[in-house]
Amino acid sequence: MSESQTPDELSRLDAELAGIARRVERRIDPGVTAMVVSVAVLVLIGAMMLSWTGSARGWEILVGAVELGLLPQLFTVTAVGFGVVGSALALVTRRWGVAWLCAVGCGISVVNGVWAIWSRQIGVPEGASGPGPGLILAVFAVLTLAVSWARIALHR
Template sequence: MNDHDVSPETRAEITGAEHAVLRRIDPGARAMVVALGAVAAVAGVLLPWVQGAPGWQVLAGTVTAGFFPTLFAWTLTVFAIVVSAATLLTRLWVLAWLAALGCGIATVNGVWAIWSMQTGGVGAPGPGLVIAVIAAVVLTFTWAGGAFQRH
């Protein structure tokens, strides 16, 4: 079968299918790691962050936590939870990159949040904040590996 045996409509359909496949990723076993990382991020948001207040209160702004814990709460929620879930559902390559980059930014923000709490006299970070930072690190490397291995 050569190019002359295929109609232009069929050729266009094959080309469209080829482009659709190239825009997708197959997370494989990474999907389970991402799901567990996202669940850990949600658990981190539900556990105490600042002076016994949970991360969701920092996110909502009902607790004065400082700039970096609030920034981390937002970047964690958007990238580690929402974008990761959207990427698993759609399997779009561009969303995998967005999740990797966003979780990387969230990781840096989380480390800054812990640092600012320890040096600002607020006290030690709560266990939820530490769990959330670890979840962001795991998601960063998991999504980066998946984005680099696009099929």
């Protein structure tokens, strides 16, 4: 090997190592928190099957079969989008950006959920029912997801 080739080989090796370092930096290792995320996603899916208010279930609100107003429907969309789909995608890809998106999205969803509970308690006509166990359980599940994803994203 000649000496003129050695610097070229070293620069290629250096570029390859820098590329590997960048790929490693973009990945997360959720560790034990991945189990907490998985259980919270399952709880959220189960909460979609429970009563959210009166006889309306969460999945019915999600698909638009029951009209309860903007806030409960907004919460179902953000909870399923960030809490279920986003969490599954983040656990599979282990990308830092997706984990951060889940943390922020689930945080927004918690606010939407609290507003949805509030909307079922304030200004509801006489005889209408308030928030059901499914809605309250879904808010706690999304809160757990928001905290878990924030810990994972900030731990990197």
